Amino acid sequence: xxxxxxxxxxxxxxxxxxxxxxxxxxxxxxxxxxxxxxxxxxxxxxxxxxxxxxxxxxxxxxxxxxxxxxxxxxxxxxxxxxxxxxxxxxxxxxxxxxxxxxxxxxxxxxxxxxxxxxxxxxxxxxxxxxxxxxxxxxxxxxxxxxxxxxxxxxxxxxxxxxxxxxxxxxxxxxxxxxxxxxxxxxxxxxxxxxxxxxxxxxxxxxxxxxxxxxxxxxxxxxxxxxxxxxxxxxxxxxxxxxxxxxxxxxxxxxxxxxxxxxxxxxxxxxxxxxxxxxxxxxxxxxxxxxxxxxxxxxxxxxxxxxxxxx
Amino acid sequence: xxxxxxxxxxxxxxxxxxxxxxxxxxxxxxxxxxxxxxxxxxxxxxxxxxxxxxxxxxxxxxxxxxxxxxxxxxxxxxxxxxxxxxxxxxxxxxxxxxxxxxxxxxxxxxxxxxxxxxxxxxxxxxxxxxxxxxxxxxxxxxxxxxxxxxxxxxxxxxxxxxxxxxxxxxxxxxxxxxxxxxxxxxxxxxxxxxxxxxxxxxxxxxxxxxxxxxxxxxxxxxxxxxxxxxxxxxxxxxxxxxxxxxxxxxxxxxxxxxxxxxxxxxxxxxxxxxxxxxxxxxxxxxxxxxxxxxxxxxxxxxxxxxxxxxxxxxxxxxxxxxxxxxxxxxxxxxxxxxxxxxxxxxxxxxxxxxxxxxxxxxxxxxxxxxxxxxxxxxxxxxxxxxxxxxx
Ligand SMILES: Cc1ncc(C[n+]2csc(CCOP(=O)(O)OP(=O)(O)O)c2C)c(N)n1
Ligand code: SF4
Ligand SMILES: [Mg+2]
Numbered sequence: 001x002x003x004x005x006x007x008x009x010x011x012x013x014x015x016x017x018x019x020x021x022x023x024x025x026x027x028x029x030x031x032x033x034x035x036x037x038x039x040x041x042x043x044x045x046x047x048x049x050x051x052x053x054x055x056x057x058x059x060x061x062x063x064x065x066x067x068x069x070x071x072x073x074x075x076x077x078x079x080x081x082x083x084x085x086x087x088x089x090x091x092x093x094x095x096x097x098x099x100x101x102x103x104x105x106x107x108x109x110x111x112x113x114x115x116x117x118x119x120x121x122x123x124x125x126x127x128x129x130x131x132x133x134x135x136x137x138x139x140x141x142x143x144x145x146x147x148x149x150x151x152x153x154x155x156x157x158x159x160x161x162x163x164x165x166x167x168x169x170x171x172x173x174x175x176x177x178x179x180x181x182x183x184x185x186x187x188x189x190x191x192x193x194x195x196x197x198x199x200x201x202x203x204x205x206x207x208x209x210x211x212x213x214x215x216x217x218x219x220x221x222x223x224x225x226x227x228x229x230x231x232x233x234x235x236x237x238x239x240x241x242x243x244x245x246x247x248x249x250x251x252x253x254x255x256x257x258x259x260x261x262x263x264x265x266x267x268x269x270x271x272x273x274x275x276x277x278x279x280x281x282x283x284x285x286x287x288x289x290x291x292x293x294x295x296x297x298x299x300x301x302x303x304x305x306x307x308x309x310x
Numbered sequence: 311x312x313x314x315x316x317x318x319x320x321x322x323x324x325x326x327x328x329x330x331x332x333x334x335x336x337x338x339x340x341x342x343x344x345x346x347x348x349x350x351x352x353x354x355x356x357x358x359x360x361x362x363x364x365x366x367x368x369x370x371x372x373x374x375x376x377x378x379x380x381x382x383x384x385x386x387x388x389x390x391x392x393x394x395x396x397x398x399x400x401x402x403x404x405x406x407x408x409x410x411x412x413x414x415x416x417x418x419x420x421x422x423x424x425x426x427x428x429x430x431x432x433x434x435x436x437x438x439x440x441x442x443x444x445x446x447x448x449x450x451x452x453x454x455x456x457x458x459x460x461x462x463x464x465x466x467x468x469x470x471x472x473x474x475x476x477x478x479x480x481x482x483x484x485x486x487x488x489x490x491x492x493x494x495x496x497x498x499x500x501x502x503x504x505x506x507x508x509x510x511x512x513x514x515x516x517x518x519x520x521x522x523x524x525x526x527x528x529x530x531x532x533x534x535x536x537x538x539x540x541x542x543x544x545x546x547x548x549x550x551x552x553x554x555x556x557x558x559x560x561x562x563x564x565x566x567x568x569x570x571x572x573x574x575x576x577x578x579x580x581x582x583x584x585x586x587x588x589x590x591x592x593x594x595x596x597x598x599x600x601x602x603x604x605x606x607x608x609x610x611x612x613x614x615x616x617x618x619x620x621x622x623x624x625x626x627x628x629x630x631x632x633x634x635x636x637x638x639x640x641x642x643x644x645x646x647x648x649x650x651x652x653x654x655x656x657x658x659x660x661x662x663x664x665x666x667x668x669x670x671x672x673x674x675x676x677x678x679x680x681x682x683x684x685x686x687x688x689x690x691x692x693x694x695x696x697x698x699x700x701x
Contacts, residue, residue: 023561053546069550074543077552079414085381089388090543092372093346097544118377276367285370
């Protein structure tokens with residue numbers, strides 16, 4: 001992890017109103033894929049028409065985990081792996097908020113894996129964006145649960161002999177109701193998917209395959225950030241709606257991308273309210289006031305704002 | 311600024327009840343205005359979670375059973391910044407899992423209440439039997455230098471009373487407050503009188519009211535290091551908090567100087583206000599030859615030994631710590647300068663006695679009446695120590 005003194009990302013960024021400019025330069029290395037995802041996120045937020053005051057972002061620990069500190073929203077930089085439970089607390093305490101988790105592959109699926117699967121199971125109404133660079137960037141390029149079989153990492157110096165997770169499949173199996181994957185080459189599509197995810201009711205998951213140039217790329221002699229983009233250009237295949245059992249990623253193999261899952265299912269809080277209303281009856285006061293009327297009102301407001309924002 | 315208001319009657323189950331300490335903790339929390347509980351089942355604390363789950367839909371609260379204790383305590387941080395008063399409850403193994411994020415709560419100055427209904431350890435230990443073995447963990451368990459507040463109730467009634475007190479302290483000092491109870495008190499059924507809401511004072515969150523663009527989530531070095539006001543998500547402040555060493559804006563600052571300011575604040579906001587925080591009960595300290603210092607369930611055994619010693623003509627004082635952390639340093643130091651011995655019974659191998667020894671600093675004998683956990687003391691063991699102390 002280097003300090004990027006040029007900080008071009010900050011100055012040139014058209015989304016500067018989303019960033020804490022006073023915190024620039026950021027810590028990300030030249031060619032790192034994280035910045036692309038942050039920019040796409042900012043774009044998505046803008047296009048969604050959502051009120052910026054009503055979006056909170058939570059990160060865990062890692063290079064990607066620094067995102068919360070740079071984005072000018074209510075923002076929480078939590079502990080390693082714990083972004084999802086913190087986000088769950090925020091959402092449940094204040095259900096009118098859109099809560100976004102923005103973290104790395106190791107953070108979300110290794111140390112935080114238990115929270116990931118349970119938030120998906122509950123269809124907790126949060127959006128999870130995972131920058132999957134196949135490695136622990138922040139700590140120097142160790143193996144993660146997504147490191148492809150045979151890839152080299154600092155803790156698998158002879159190549160990785162473990163089986164990796166396929167994150168869309170994992171999310172799907174656990175009950176996520178919106179699942180998309182892109183690479184950092186697909187800036188426009190990432191932002192499209194994040195926008196959809198933000199407006200989706202339920203657990204939405206957007207995975208972005210992105211290069212860690214300093215560690216993963218270098219250690220595997222895969223060249224720089226441009227070489228990574230070339231790989232994505234050649235080997236990413238758009239396959240909307242593909243069965244998530246078929247989206248594994250082999251080392252430098254094909255990367256299936258697209259929107260794999262989008263379905264409607266009552267969220268955790270919907271279930272809380274519907275269930276209590278049913279068993280307790282009229283005396284029960286809806287928690288968090290998420291009545292269908294209020295929801296429809298908020299949605300209409302967001303839609304009309306979105307029209308103005310294009 | 312500490313603003314006290316009357317409790318919201320919705321959460322107050324006014325009247326006399328016959329209930330155990332675990333249920334009383336839940337009722338105290340509800341009376342204090344807690345409406346968000348995230349927890350994970352563990353003996354002997356589960357009844358608190360169950361009570362909360364039952365009462366939630368009646369009072370407009372939310373209960374969530376999380377996937378583990380790490381998630382539970384972390385969800386509280388979210389819940390608190392979402393605007394709620396928040397609580398969880400656990401016992402030894404769960405407490406161990408919570409520690410990293412109790413540190414995050416300390417660092418982000420997030421008010422919350424955590425009850426540890428102690429059972430015998432280490433590891434899975436004696437799940438159904440009583441202990442006071444996590445007292446030092448409560449104080450030192452998370453890594454780094456920090457402070458929490460810890461209270462030790464000795465009865466179901468005090469579980470109720472101290473739950474309210476714990477929320478009030480948590481809001482006043484923006485700090486996690488631990489209620490260090492135990493299996494015996496947790497499962498003991500006694501009379502608990504819940505006063506009317508109009509007689510319960512609760513400390514409101516210190517909400518920020520100034521201009522939006524001037525809000526800072528932290529305030530370091532104020533008078534007595536009192537913490538600054540809070541906001542909640544969604545109100546347009548677009549604030550940031552982090553577990554990293556940070557400045558008053560909540561922005562990470564990786565420097566020795568920033569660490570000094572940040573950490574000094576976390577420590578001093580408790581240490582400088584020790585006199586305001588510390589609560590205890592003292593009886594017949596004047597002229598005492600021996601004083602028994604105890605807390606929690608052990609106090610109720612100790613008092614029997616104290617009475618017996620007095621009957622035998624030994625001038626025996628009794629000191630019950632209600633607040634264990636911060637430690638009542640001044641009070642114990644003063645006792646030590648006047649008595650022959652301090653006797654410290656605890657259901658552990660000697661934990662709080664280390665603090666007593668530190669305060670006594672050789673001025674008097676300090677006798678530990680310890681145990682390996684699982685049962686309360688036989689009062690005769692404490693009586694024997696009192697006699698030994700006098701001799
Ligand atoms: C409990 C704990 N264990 C280990 C660490 C060290 N650590 C910091 S970041 C990190 C890995 C981050 O990897 P990832 O989530 O993939 O994010 P990236 O840096 O690749 O964006 C680790 C292991 C920590 N901070 N906390
Ligand atoms: S993920 Fe890799 S390239 Fe990106 S900032 Fe971290 S170390 Fe640098
Ligand atoms: Mg990573």
